[in-house]
Amino acid sequence: MxxxxxxxxxxxxxxxxxxxxxxxxxxxxxxxxxxxxxxxxxxxxxxxxxxxxxxxxxxxxxxxxxxxxxxxxEQETWDKTSITNKKTAMENLVKTEKGYMIFPYASQYHGKKMQPFLFVARKGEVIPHHLSHEGEEFVYVIEGSMKMQVGDTEYILKSGDSLYFNASYKHGIIPISDEVTYIDIFA
Missing domain, CATH: 1.10.260.40 (lambda repressor-like DNA-binding domains)
Known part of the structure; x- marks a missing residue:
């Protein structure tokens, strides 16, 4: 059968x-x-x-x-809104091959024009790398600090800082504090 x-x-x-x-x-x-x-x-x-x-x-x-x-x-359900509490996001972080942890927000919301992620990166666990891809990114640091390189420019981002950039430029992060928590939105 x-x-x-x-x-x-x-x-x-x-x-x-x-x-x-x-x-x-x-x-x-x-x-x-x-x-x-x-x-x-x-x-x-x-x-x-x-x-x-x-x-x-x-x-x-x-x-x-x-x-x-x-x-x-995305999940198959079609919600008109998506809400995630902090506990759910933190408990469902998944460690990637590059050493940082991610949580994709709004996985049940279909047809998104952007994909927001929660990232947690710990000093000594992130494998240094640079990447590029189509689209744009917006990064907002919630806690901690990190170096972020976009193209040939290096930025130091601390709690409350943000960066918006064209993701086709090579970019990558390295935690400065023991742990950095940030939102990264891909569009």
Whole structure:
């Protein structure tokens, strides 16, 4: 008996959603890896939820699969509003392959024009890296301090500081304080 190929994405983790999209598009792991500039092994680990990809990696995968980061993260419900309390966000942080923790806000809100994330980065745990992707970003530091490089310019951001920039420029962060908590909105 053939399985139903119109599988719902509700309650699937991001890796399973990526795998489902790839299979529905009849694309191979290698093809997705090549388009994203990643290894086949890394795509497999992501699809099998053995690693949590960085946001930059999610952007590349989403673009390759013809969707958005929000499309990979959204649940099937269609709410007109989305509210998240601090406790829920902090308890559901997920550590990425780059060493920082993320929480995607408003995962149940479909068709977003932006994707807000809560980030927590700890000194000594973040793997230094620079990335670039399509779109724009807005960063707002809630607590702590960090160095943020955008292109050739380095910024020191402290609690209450913000930065808006074109995400096509290479960018990355390094915590200065033991821990930095910030909001990063991708549009």
């Amino acid at each position: 053939e399985e139903n190929k119109n599988i719902t994405v509700k309650n699937l983790k991001v890796g399973a959603r990526i795998k489902l999209l790839r299979i529905n598009q009849k694309r191979t792991l290698q093809e997705i890896a090549d388009h994203c500039g990643l290894s086949k092994s890394m795509i497999s680990k992501i699809e099998n939820d053995k690693t949590t990809p960085s946001v930059a990696t999610l952007v590349k995968i989403a673009s390759t699969l013809g969707t958005s980061v929000s499309g990979l993260l």
